[in-house]
Amino acid sequence: DAGITQSPRHKVTETGTPVTLRCHQTENHRYMYWYRQDPGHGLRLIHYSYGVKDTDKGEVSDGYSVSRSKTEDFLLTLESATSSQTSVYFCAISPGSVVAGELFFGEGSRLTVL
């Protein structure tokens, strides 16, 4: 199993509060991703990182920010959580290569915004 740890695994918070989800990898992979999973939408890319301090937006980035200060850690921050951000959040990693390979996923973090 790929060494990916997400924390917290479950969180309940209130509208307007800041929330940070952490993804930690032990694989030394270059690329890291944050996806959200919602019924009827599958998984959608929020942000991704292609190196330390190098990040870019995905399909649904509004309301989210990310940071990567170390190769092994990728943080997803909701500055002011809203009920529409209630979701299951997945971190994924990949080594990157000239051919598309497998993404390795964490176990997900369920966030409920009341």
Place this chain on the structure above:
Amino acid sequence: AQTVTQSQPEMSVQEAETVTLSCTYDTSESDYYLFWYKQPPSRQMILVIRQEAYKQQNATENRFSVNFQKAAKSFSLKISDSQLGDAAMYFCAYAVVGGGAQKLVFGQGTRLTINP
């Protein structure tokens, strides 16, 4: 923008029977990869099978095989001899070839139920 569509929100099959899950996609790229991921109740995302668009031969992994129709932009998953452990949500996904970040685009998912 690339899109992936799974038109079957739910499917069910009798144990030991064969079931086919459908997936269509839209892209202007000529070189890309297609994937099927499985998500059991544990929520873990597991890669089932991968197809490279430039390969005409359909990928096969044990009881899992795909029917890749490039001109029709169709990528269905066939599960033979269905087992109770196959019950899960299945996601079709697309990624463009080109190195670097592998930004997968996922379909909506199909929930597969196996009836004993």
